[in-house]
Amino acid sequence: MTPADHGGAIGLEQVTQRFALPREDREFTAVQDVTFDVGAGEFVSIVGPSGCGKSTLLSLIAGLAPISGGRITIDGQPVAGVNPRLGFVFQRDALFPWKTVADNVRLPLLFRGVDAAAATPRAAEWIARIGLTGFERYHPHQLSGGMRKRVALAMTMVYEPEIVLMDEPFGALDVQTRNLMENDLLEIWAQRRRTVLFVTHDLEEAIALSDRIVVMTASPGRVKSVYPIGLPRPRSVTEIRFHPDFGRLYETIWKDLKDEVRVGYERTRHGLAG
Protein backbone atom coordinates (compact mmCIF):
# COMPACT_ATOMS: atom_id res chain seq x y z
CA MET A 1 0.00 0.00 0.00
CA THR A 2 1.64 3.24 -1.08
CA PRO A 3 0.58 6.41 0.66
CA ALA A 4 -1.24 8.39 -2.02
CA ASP A 5 -1.08 12.18 -2.09
CA HIS A 6 -4.29 11.97 -0.19
CA GLY A 7 -3.34 9.59 2.61
CA GLY A 8 -4.41 9.62 6.21
CA ALA A 9 -5.79 6.16 6.93
CA ILE A 10 -5.47 5.07 10.56
CA GLY A 11 -5.36 1.43 11.62
CA LEU A 12 -5.60 0.13 15.19
CA GLU A 13 -4.96 -3.55 15.88
CA GLN A 14 -5.39 -5.02 19.34
CA VAL A 15 -4.25 -1.78 20.95
CA THR A 16 -3.77 -2.10 24.69
CA GLN A 17 -2.46 0.56 27.02
CA ARG A 18 -1.51 0.00 30.64
CA PHE A 19 -0.23 2.50 33.19
CA ALA A 20 1.70 1.56 36.30
CA LEU A 21 0.08 2.73 39.52
CA PRO A 22 3.21 2.67 41.67
CA ARG A 23 1.50 3.68 44.88
CA GLU A 24 -0.99 0.85 44.66
CA ASP A 25 1.57 -1.53 43.21
CA ARG A 26 -0.62 -2.58 40.31
CA GLU A 27 -1.33 -1.74 36.72
CA PHE A 28 -4.27 0.15 35.36
CA THR A 29 -5.51 -0.89 31.93
CA ALA A 30 -6.87 2.16 30.14
CA VAL A 31 -7.76 0.50 26.83
CA GLN A 32 -7.77 -3.16 25.86
CA ASP A 33 -7.62 -4.91 22.49
CA VAL A 34 -9.02 -1.98 20.57
CA THR A 35 -9.28 -2.69 16.86
CA PHE A 36 -10.81 -0.41 14.24
CA ASP A 37 -9.86 1.46 11.09
CA VAL A 38 -10.43 4.97 9.89
CA GLY A 39 -10.31 5.44 6.14
CA ALA A 40 -8.50 8.33 4.48
CA GLY A 41 -10.82 11.33 4.45
CA GLU A 42 -13.34 9.71 6.79
CA PHE A 43 -14.94 11.46 9.77
CA VAL A 44 -15.13 9.03 12.70
CA SER A 45 -16.22 9.78 16.26
CA ILE A 46 -15.47 7.81 19.39
CA VAL A 47 -18.09 7.96 22.13
CA GLY A 48 -17.97 6.31 25.51
CA PRO A 49 -18.36 6.98 29.23
CA SER A 50 -15.79 9.24 30.92
CA GLY A 51 -12.60 7.41 31.79
CA CYS A 52 -12.97 4.81 29.02
CA GLY A 53 -9.62 5.71 27.48
CA LYS A 54 -10.85 7.76 24.52
CA SER A 55 -8.22 10.44 25.07
CA THR A 56 -5.56 7.78 25.68
CA LEU A 57 -6.23 6.38 22.21
CA LEU A 58 -5.76 9.78 20.62
CA SER A 59 -2.43 10.43 22.34
CA LEU A 60 -1.23 6.98 21.23
CA ILE A 61 -2.20 7.68 17.61
CA ALA A 62 -0.48 11.08 17.87
CA GLY A 63 2.68 9.34 19.06
CA LEU A 64 2.79 11.33 22.31
CA ALA A 65 3.14 8.17 24.43
CA PRO A 66 4.64 4.74 23.71
CA ILE A 67 2.08 1.97 23.26
CA SER A 68 2.07 -1.05 25.62
CA GLY A 69 0.53 -3.60 23.28
CA GLY A 70 -0.81 -3.98 19.76
CA ARG A 71 -0.14 -1.88 16.69
CA ILE A 72 -1.16 1.50 15.36
CA THR A 73 -0.45 2.39 11.75
CA ILE A 74 -0.87 5.49 9.66
CA ASP A 75 -1.10 4.65 5.96
CA GLY A 76 0.37 1.25 6.84
CA GLN A 77 3.39 2.65 8.66
CA PRO A 78 3.62 1.91 12.41
CA VAL A 79 3.47 5.04 14.58
CA ALA A 80 6.89 5.95 15.97
CA GLY A 81 6.85 9.33 17.64
CA VAL A 82 5.07 12.49 16.61
CA ASN A 83 3.89 12.43 13.00
CA PRO A 84 4.27 15.74 11.13
CA ARG A 85 1.24 14.93 8.93
CA LEU A 86 -1.06 14.88 11.92
CA GLY A 87 -2.88 17.61 13.81
CA PHE A 88 -4.38 17.53 17.30
CA VAL A 89 -7.00 19.85 18.73
CA PHE A 90 -6.91 19.53 22.51
CA GLN A 91 -9.75 19.63 24.97
CA ARG A 92 -8.26 22.75 26.56
CA ASP A 93 -7.21 25.21 23.90
CA ALA A 94 -3.45 24.95 24.16
CA LEU A 95 -2.62 28.37 22.72
CA PHE A 96 0.65 30.01 23.63
CA PRO A 97 -0.50 32.77 25.97
CA TRP A 98 2.57 34.97 25.40
CA LYS A 99 2.01 35.10 21.63
CA THR A 100 -0.52 37.10 19.65
CA VAL A 101 -3.21 35.44 17.54
CA ALA A 102 -1.12 35.99 14.39
CA ASP A 103 2.03 34.58 16.01
CA ASN A 104 0.15 31.56 17.36
CA VAL A 105 -1.25 30.67 13.95
CA ARG A 106 2.13 31.25 12.28
CA LEU A 107 4.05 29.17 14.80
CA PRO A 108 3.46 25.67 13.37
CA LEU A 109 4.66 26.91 9.97
CA LEU A 110 7.82 28.36 11.51
CA PHE A 111 8.38 25.07 13.37
CA ARG A 112 8.15 23.34 10.00
CA GLY A 113 10.81 25.56 8.50
CA VAL A 114 8.51 27.77 6.39
CA ASP A 115 10.16 31.20 6.29
CA ALA A 116 8.36 34.14 7.86
CA ALA A 117 7.60 35.82 4.52
CA ALA A 118 5.66 32.77 3.32
CA ALA A 119 4.13 31.91 6.70
CA THR A 120 2.51 35.29 7.34
CA PRO A 121 0.07 35.29 4.39
CA ARG A 122 -0.87 31.64 5.00
CA ALA A 123 -1.61 32.42 8.64
CA ALA A 124 -3.59 35.54 7.62
CA GLU A 125 -5.67 33.41 5.28
CA TRP A 126 -6.66 31.10 8.12
CA ILE A 127 -7.29 33.95 10.50
CA ALA A 128 -9.70 35.32 7.91
CA ARG A 129 -11.20 31.86 7.42
CA ILE A 130 -12.08 31.62 11.13
CA GLY A 131 -13.41 35.17 11.16
CA LEU A 132 -10.79 36.74 13.40
CA THR A 133 -9.39 39.34 11.00
CA GLY A 134 -8.76 42.44 13.11
CA PHE A 135 -7.79 40.37 16.15
CA GLU A 136 -4.29 39.48 14.89
CA ARG A 137 -2.53 41.49 17.57
CA TYR A 138 -4.66 40.26 20.49
CA HIS A 139 -3.32 37.88 23.09
CA PRO A 140 -5.30 34.72 23.97
CA HIS A 141 -6.46 36.04 27.36
CA GLN A 142 -8.23 38.89 25.57
CA LEU A 143 -10.39 36.50 23.54
CA SER A 144 -13.57 34.59 24.40
CA GLY A 145 -13.55 30.80 24.75
CA GLY A 146 -15.07 30.35 21.31
CA MET A 147 -12.54 32.68 19.67
CA ARG A 148 -9.66 30.83 21.35
CA LYS A 149 -11.03 27.55 20.09
CA ARG A 150 -11.14 28.95 16.57
CA VAL A 151 -7.52 30.04 16.86
CA ALA A 152 -6.62 26.53 18.02
CA LEU A 153 -8.43 25.12 14.99
CA ALA A 154 -6.58 27.52 12.66
CA MET A 155 -3.24 26.55 14.25
CA THR A 156 -3.96 22.95 13.36
CA MET A 157 -5.39 23.55 9.90
CA VAL A 158 -2.74 26.04 8.77
CA TYR A 159 -0.19 23.31 8.07
CA GLU A 160 -2.80 21.13 6.32
CA PRO A 161 -2.38 17.88 8.26
CA GLU A 162 -3.83 14.78 6.60
CA ILE A 163 -5.21 13.54 9.90
CA VAL A 164 -6.86 15.70 12.53
CA LEU A 165 -7.42 14.25 16.00
CA MET A 166 -9.89 16.17 18.15
CA ASP A 167 -10.31 15.51 21.86
CA GLU A 168 -13.68 16.92 22.98
CA PRO A 169 -12.69 20.18 21.33
CA PHE A 170 -16.01 21.98 21.84
CA GLY A 171 -16.86 20.57 25.28
CA ALA A 172 -16.29 23.84 27.12
CA LEU A 173 -18.33 26.05 24.76
CA ASP A 174 -21.90 27.24 25.10
CA VAL A 175 -24.42 25.51 22.84
CA GLN A 176 -24.77 28.31 20.25
CA THR A 177 -21.03 28.82 19.80
CA ARG A 178 -20.63 25.11 19.73
CA ASN A 179 -23.11 24.60 16.87
CA LEU A 180 -21.47 27.37 14.86
CA MET A 181 -18.08 25.79 15.33
CA GLU A 182 -19.36 22.33 14.46
CA ASN A 183 -20.73 23.72 11.19
CA ASP A 184 -17.42 25.47 10.55
CA LEU A 185 -15.60 22.22 11.13
CA LEU A 186 -17.90 20.34 8.74
CA GLU A 187 -17.37 22.98 6.09
CA ILE A 188 -13.57 22.87 6.44
CA TRP A 189 -13.70 19.09 6.39
CA ALA A 190 -15.87 19.04 3.27
CA GLN A 191 -13.43 21.33 1.45
CA ARG A 192 -10.26 19.48 2.37
CA ARG A 193 -11.46 15.97 3.11
CA ARG A 194 -8.88 15.29 5.80
CA THR A 195 -9.29 12.29 8.06
CA VAL A 196 -10.91 13.34 11.33
CA LEU A 197 -11.01 11.25 14.48
CA PHE A 198 -13.24 13.03 16.94
CA VAL A 199 -13.64 12.14 20.61
CA THR A 200 -16.75 13.31 22.41
CA HIS A 201 -19.12 12.24 25.16
CA ASP A 202 -21.99 13.97 23.37
CA LEU A 203 -23.83 11.43 21.21
CA GLU A 204 -25.85 14.07 19.32
CA GLU A 205 -22.68 15.86 18.33
CA ALA A 206 -21.13 12.57 17.18
CA ILE A 207 -24.12 11.64 15.01
CA ALA A 208 -24.42 15.10 13.49
CA LEU A 209 -20.77 15.21 12.46
CA SER A 210 -19.63 11.68 11.64
CA ASP A 211 -19.57 9.04 8.93
CA ARG A 212 -19.14 6.35 11.56
CA ILE A 213 -19.32 6.13 15.34
CA VAL A 214 -17.23 3.84 17.53
CA VAL A 215 -18.88 3.09 20.88
CA MET A 216 -16.50 2.16 23.68
CA THR A 217 -17.15 0.26 26.90
CA ALA A 218 -16.49 1.55 30.39
CA SER A 219 -12.92 1.16 31.61
CA PRO A 220 -10.94 -0.76 30.50
CA GLY A 221 -12.10 0.64 27.17
CA ARG A 222 -12.85 -1.81 24.39
CA VAL A 223 -14.77 -1.34 21.18
CA LYS A 224 -18.37 -2.27 21.91
CA SER A 225 -19.86 -1.57 18.50
CA VAL A 226 -19.41 0.50 15.37
CA TYR A 227 -22.32 2.33 13.67
CA PRO A 228 -22.28 3.76 10.16
CA ILE A 229 -24.13 7.08 10.00
CA GLY A 230 -25.77 7.30 6.60
CA LEU A 231 -27.21 10.79 7.00
CA PRO A 232 -26.97 12.93 3.85
CA ARG A 233 -24.22 15.49 3.41
CA PRO A 234 -23.60 18.37 3.35
CA ARG A 235 -25.08 18.67 6.80
CA SER A 236 -25.89 21.50 9.13
CA VAL A 237 -25.65 20.29 12.71
CA THR A 238 -28.69 22.29 13.75
CA GLU A 239 -30.91 21.00 10.94
CA ILE A 240 -29.73 17.39 10.70
CA ARG A 241 -31.30 16.75 14.10
CA PHE A 242 -34.72 16.96 12.45
CA HIS A 243 -33.90 14.31 9.86
CA PRO A 244 -36.16 11.26 10.38
CA ASP A 245 -33.19 8.87 10.69
CA PHE A 246 -31.49 10.99 13.33
CA GLY A 247 -33.83 10.01 16.14
CA ARG A 248 -33.70 6.36 15.20
CA LEU A 249 -29.90 6.35 15.14
CA TYR A 250 -29.78 8.18 18.43
CA GLU A 251 -32.09 5.71 20.09
CA THR A 252 -30.19 2.64 18.82
CA ILE A 253 -26.75 3.93 19.78
CA TRP A 254 -27.91 5.36 23.08
CA LYS A 255 -29.33 1.98 24.11
CA ASP A 256 -25.87 0.56 23.54
CA LEU A 257 -24.06 3.40 25.25
CA LYS A 258 -26.25 3.90 28.30
CA ASP A 259 -25.26 0.65 30.06
CA GLU A 260 -21.61 1.63 29.75
CA VAL A 261 -22.29 5.12 31.00
CA ARG A 262 -24.06 3.63 34.00
CA VAL A 263 -21.18 1.25 34.75
CA GLY A 264 -18.68 4.09 34.40
CA TYR A 265 -20.75 6.30 36.65
CA GLU A 266 -21.19 3.66 39.35
CA ARG A 267 -17.45 2.99 39.38
CA THR A 268 -16.38 6.59 39.72
CA ARG A 269 -19.04 7.10 42.37
CA HIS A 270 -17.54 4.32 44.42
CA GLY A 271 -14.02 5.51 43.73
CA LEU A 272 -13.15 2.30 41.94
CA ALA A 273 -12.00 3.71 38.63
CA GLY A 274 -10.21 0.86 36.86
Added chain:
Amino acid sequence: MATSGPGTASRAEIHAWRAGLLGAFLLLWEVATRRAWVDPFFVSQPTVLGAQLYDWIRSGFIFRHLLVTLQETLIGFVLGTLLGVAVGFAFAQWDKLARIFDPLMVALNAMPRVVLAPLFILWFGLGLLSKVVMVISLVFFVVFFSTYTGIREVDRDLVHNARILGASPRHLIRHVLLPSALTWIFASLRTSVGFALIGAVVGEYLGSHEGMGYVISYAESMFNATGVLAGLIVLMAAVIVIDVALTRLDARFSYWKPAAK
Protein backbone atom coordinates in the same frame (compact mmCIF):
# COMPACT_ATOMS: atom_id res chain seq x y z
CA MET B 1 -21.94 56.79 49.19
CA ALA B 2 -18.26 56.04 49.62
CA THR B 3 -17.57 53.41 52.20
CA SER B 4 -14.19 53.27 53.87
CA GLY B 5 -13.53 49.55 54.14
CA PRO B 6 -10.04 48.31 53.33
CA GLY B 7 -11.29 46.99 49.98
CA THR B 8 -12.54 50.35 48.78
CA ALA B 9 -9.73 52.64 49.96
CA SER B 10 -8.43 54.83 47.16
CA ARG B 11 -4.75 55.19 46.34
CA ALA B 12 -4.68 58.71 47.76
CA GLU B 13 -6.20 57.49 51.00
CA ILE B 14 -3.57 54.76 51.32
CA HIS B 15 -0.78 57.26 50.64
CA ALA B 16 -2.23 59.63 53.21
CA TRP B 17 -2.29 56.86 55.81
CA ARG B 18 1.30 55.91 55.07
CA ALA B 19 2.54 59.50 55.30
CA GLY B 20 0.51 60.08 58.46
CA LEU B 21 1.85 56.99 60.24
CA LEU B 22 5.42 57.75 59.23
CA GLY B 23 5.04 61.36 60.40
CA ALA B 24 3.57 60.26 63.72
CA PHE B 25 6.40 57.79 64.22
CA LEU B 26 9.09 60.39 63.48
CA LEU B 27 7.37 62.92 65.74
CA LEU B 28 7.16 60.45 68.62
CA TRP B 29 10.83 59.57 68.11
CA GLU B 30 11.86 63.25 68.10
CA VAL B 31 9.81 64.12 71.18
CA ALA B 32 10.94 61.00 73.08
CA THR B 33 14.61 61.81 72.54
CA ARG B 34 14.25 65.53 73.23
CA ARG B 35 12.37 64.91 76.46
CA ALA B 36 15.09 62.34 77.32
CA TRP B 37 12.62 59.46 77.65
CA VAL B 38 15.20 57.58 75.61
CA ASP B 39 18.86 58.44 75.19
CA PRO B 40 19.62 59.75 71.68
CA PHE B 41 23.09 58.22 72.05
CA PHE B 42 21.47 54.81 71.40
CA VAL B 43 18.64 55.66 69.01
CA SER B 44 19.76 58.97 67.48
CA GLN B 45 17.13 61.57 66.55
CA PRO B 46 15.19 62.27 63.32
CA THR B 47 16.47 65.83 62.98
CA VAL B 48 20.06 64.77 63.62
CA LEU B 49 19.63 61.92 61.13
CA GLY B 50 18.25 64.32 58.56
CA ALA B 51 21.21 66.65 59.08
CA GLN B 52 23.62 63.74 58.69
CA LEU B 53 21.96 62.57 55.45
CA TYR B 54 21.95 66.13 54.09
CA ASP B 55 25.62 66.48 54.94
CA TRP B 56 26.48 63.16 53.23
CA ILE B 57 24.59 64.11 50.11
CA ARG B 58 25.97 67.64 49.91
CA SER B 59 29.56 66.48 50.30
CA GLY B 60 29.03 63.60 47.87
CA PHE B 61 30.53 61.27 50.47
CA ILE B 62 27.62 58.85 50.37
CA PHE B 63 27.45 58.56 46.59
CA ARG B 64 30.97 57.21 46.36
CA HIS B 65 30.17 54.43 48.83
CA LEU B 66 26.69 53.74 47.51
CA LEU B 67 28.11 53.43 44.01
CA VAL B 68 30.62 50.82 45.18
CA THR B 69 27.88 48.79 46.87
CA LEU B 70 25.52 49.05 43.92
CA GLN B 71 28.28 48.03 41.55
CA GLU B 72 28.99 44.87 43.56
CA THR B 73 25.26 44.20 43.86
CA LEU B 74 24.62 44.64 40.14
CA ILE B 75 27.55 42.53 38.93
CA GLY B 76 26.78 39.76 41.41
CA PHE B 77 23.06 39.93 40.70
CA VAL B 78 23.48 39.66 36.94
CA LEU B 79 26.05 36.86 37.12
CA GLY B 80 24.10 34.98 39.82
CA THR B 81 20.88 35.26 37.82
CA LEU B 82 22.47 34.06 34.57
CA LEU B 83 24.11 31.17 36.39
CA GLY B 84 20.88 30.29 38.22
CA VAL B 85 18.82 30.32 35.02
CA ALA B 86 21.41 28.27 33.12
CA VAL B 87 21.82 25.61 35.81
CA GLY B 88 18.05 25.56 36.50
CA PHE B 89 17.46 24.93 32.81
CA ALA B 90 20.08 22.21 32.65
CA PHE B 91 18.60 20.46 35.68
CA ALA B 92 15.08 20.63 34.28
CA GLN B 93 16.25 19.28 30.92
CA TRP B 94 18.43 16.43 32.15
CA ASP B 95 16.67 14.58 34.89
CA LYS B 96 19.75 12.53 35.70
CA LEU B 97 21.73 15.68 36.48
CA ALA B 98 18.99 16.82 38.83
CA ARG B 99 18.88 13.49 40.61
CA ILE B 100 22.65 13.33 41.08
CA PHE B 101 23.12 16.88 42.31
CA ASP B 102 19.87 17.47 44.18
CA PRO B 103 21.31 16.71 47.67
CA LEU B 104 24.34 18.88 46.93
CA MET B 105 22.15 21.83 45.91
CA VAL B 106 19.98 21.51 48.99
CA ALA B 107 23.05 21.24 51.25
CA LEU B 108 24.80 24.21 49.64
CA ASN B 109 21.67 26.29 49.87
CA ALA B 110 21.28 25.44 53.56
CA MET B 111 24.77 26.69 54.30
CA PRO B 112 24.66 30.14 55.96
CA ARG B 113 26.42 32.35 53.42
CA VAL B 114 26.92 35.12 56.00
CA VAL B 115 29.23 32.82 57.91
CA LEU B 116 31.07 32.02 54.70
CA ALA B 117 31.75 35.70 54.02
CA PRO B 118 35.05 35.80 55.97
CA LEU B 119 36.26 32.82 53.92
CA PHE B 120 35.33 34.59 50.67
CA ILE B 121 37.31 37.61 51.85
CA LEU B 122 40.23 35.35 52.67
CA TRP B 123 40.08 33.73 49.23
CA PHE B 124 39.19 36.70 47.04
CA GLY B 125 40.63 39.65 48.91
CA LEU B 126 39.18 42.85 50.41
CA GLY B 127 38.08 44.29 47.07
CA LEU B 128 35.18 43.89 44.70
CA LEU B 129 35.63 40.21 43.87
CA SER B 130 34.89 38.78 47.32
CA LYS B 131 31.63 40.78 47.51
CA VAL B 132 30.56 39.74 44.03
CA VAL B 133 31.12 36.08 44.93
CA MET B 134 29.11 36.60 48.10
CA VAL B 135 26.23 38.13 46.12
CA ILE B 136 26.33 35.34 43.54
CA SER B 137 26.19 32.71 46.28
CA LEU B 138 22.94 34.27 47.54
CA VAL B 139 21.26 35.13 44.25
CA PHE B 140 22.14 31.92 42.44
CA PHE B 141 20.06 29.60 44.64
CA VAL B 142 16.92 31.72 44.63
CA VAL B 143 16.96 31.99 40.83
CA PHE B 144 18.06 28.40 40.35
CA PHE B 145 15.19 26.91 42.35
CA SER B 146 12.63 29.20 40.69
CA THR B 147 13.84 28.43 37.19
CA TYR B 148 13.89 24.72 37.91
CA THR B 149 10.36 24.77 39.30
CA GLY B 150 9.16 27.12 36.57
CA ILE B 151 10.25 24.76 33.82
CA ARG B 152 8.98 21.65 35.56
CA GLU B 153 5.59 23.29 36.11
CA VAL B 154 5.13 24.17 32.45
CA ASP B 155 1.66 23.31 31.21
CA ARG B 156 1.93 19.75 29.81
CA ASP B 157 -0.75 20.50 27.21
CA LEU B 158 1.36 23.31 25.81
CA VAL B 159 4.40 21.06 25.54
CA HIS B 160 2.33 18.37 23.83
CA ASN B 161 0.77 20.89 21.50
CA ALA B 162 4.17 22.31 20.57
CA ARG B 163 5.47 18.82 19.81
CA ILE B 164 2.45 18.01 17.64
CA LEU B 165 2.84 21.33 15.85
CA GLY B 166 6.35 20.27 14.93
CA ALA B 167 8.60 21.98 17.51
CA SER B 168 12.20 20.78 17.71
CA PRO B 169 13.81 20.61 21.18
CA ARG B 170 15.32 24.03 20.50
CA HIS B 171 11.95 25.46 19.47
CA LEU B 172 10.46 24.02 22.63
CA ILE B 173 12.96 25.89 24.82
CA ARG B 174 12.66 29.15 22.90
CA HIS B 175 8.88 29.26 22.42
CA VAL B 176 7.49 27.33 25.39
CA LEU B 177 9.85 26.63 28.27
CA LEU B 178 11.64 29.97 28.45
CA PRO B 179 8.57 32.26 28.18
CA SER B 180 6.70 30.18 30.68
CA ALA B 181 9.63 30.05 33.12
CA LEU B 182 10.12 33.83 32.82
CA THR B 183 7.13 34.41 35.11
CA TRP B 184 8.78 32.39 37.85
CA ILE B 185 12.20 33.88 37.20
CA PHE B 186 10.82 37.40 37.51
CA ALA B 187 9.05 36.59 40.75
CA SER B 188 12.36 35.33 42.11
CA LEU B 189 14.31 38.39 40.93
CA ARG B 190 12.42 40.64 43.31
CA THR B 191 13.40 38.40 46.21
CA SER B 192 16.95 37.93 45.07
CA VAL B 193 17.66 41.62 44.50
CA GLY B 194 17.16 42.15 48.23
CA PHE B 195 19.49 39.26 48.92
CA ALA B 196 22.03 40.71 46.50
CA LEU B 197 22.20 43.97 48.39
CA ILE B 198 22.44 42.15 51.73
CA GLY B 199 25.29 40.03 50.35
CA ALA B 200 27.24 43.05 49.17
CA VAL B 201 26.70 44.98 52.42
CA VAL B 202 27.59 42.01 54.65
CA GLY B 203 30.73 41.42 52.62
CA GLU B 204 31.75 45.06 53.03
CA TYR B 205 30.78 45.05 56.67
CA LEU B 206 33.15 42.17 57.40
CA GLY B 207 36.10 43.42 55.43
CA SER B 208 36.58 46.32 53.06
CA HIS B 209 37.57 49.94 52.94
CA GLU B 210 34.65 51.31 50.94
CA GLY B 211 30.93 50.78 50.35
CA MET B 212 27.81 51.12 52.50
CA GLY B 213 28.76 48.14 54.66
CA TYR B 214 32.03 49.83 55.44
CA VAL B 215 30.29 53.13 56.29
CA ILE B 216 27.97 51.37 58.72
CA SER B 217 30.72 49.26 60.22
CA TYR B 218 32.90 52.35 60.71
CA ALA B 219 30.07 54.27 62.38
CA GLU B 220 29.45 51.31 64.65
CA SER B 221 33.05 51.17 65.75
CA MET B 222 32.72 54.86 66.73
CA PHE B 223 29.49 54.11 68.66
CA ASN B 224 27.80 56.48 66.23
CA ALA B 225 24.14 55.38 66.14
CA THR B 226 23.28 58.25 63.79
CA GLY B 227 25.81 57.04 61.22
CA VAL B 228 24.51 53.46 61.39
CA LEU B 229 20.86 54.47 61.00
CA ALA B 230 21.60 56.97 58.23
CA GLY B 231 23.47 54.23 56.37
CA LEU B 232 20.50 51.90 56.74
CA ILE B 233 18.11 54.58 55.45
CA VAL B 234 20.27 55.05 52.34
CA LEU B 235 20.19 51.28 51.74
CA MET B 236 16.43 51.16 52.23
CA ALA B 237 15.94 53.91 49.66
CA ALA B 238 18.16 52.03 47.21
CA VAL B 239 16.13 48.83 47.62
CA ILE B 240 12.85 50.67 47.04
CA VAL B 241 14.16 52.27 43.85
CA ILE B 242 15.43 48.92 42.54
CA ASP B 243 12.16 47.19 43.41
CA VAL B 244 10.09 49.78 41.55
CA ALA B 245 12.35 49.37 38.52
CA LEU B 246 11.98 45.58 38.60
CA THR B 247 8.20 45.81 38.95
CA ARG B 248 8.09 47.98 35.83
CA LEU B 249 10.31 45.52 33.98
CA ASP B 250 8.10 42.62 35.09
CA ALA B 251 5.04 44.42 33.77
CA ARG B 252 6.79 44.83 30.41
CA PHE B 253 7.40 41.11 30.17
CA SER B 254 3.93 40.15 31.41
CA TYR B 255 2.00 42.00 28.73
CA TRP B 256 0.40 38.70 27.69
CA LYS B 257 -1.11 37.97 31.08
CA PRO B 258 -4.58 39.03 32.16
CA ALA B 259 -4.43 42.04 34.47
CA ALA B 260 -4.19 40.90 38.09
CA LYS B 261 -7.61 40.61 39.74
